[in-house]
Amino acid sequence: MGRVNEMKCRELVEQVTNYLEGALGSTDSDRLDGHLHSCIACRSYLGEMRVTMQVVSSLPPEPMSEELEDNLLQMYRNWAGSVS
């Protein structure tokens, strides 16, 4: 069993912005990649996040607000709930 400390979907959601910004450490980044391999749900979530991040990054530079992070989490929950 080489799968030590496997990443959960919830953790991926928390780390995905860091991942897309390249701000994630290599260990976490590897775990996230590993999770993406085995989780189609998170793969498509990451795809949507990429688009969202592109939109966000085209706006004036500003730290991501908590409100926006909440919205993204909510978006994921709604979406995850509809797939089951």
Ligand SMILES: [Zn+2]
């Ligand atoms: Zn997942």
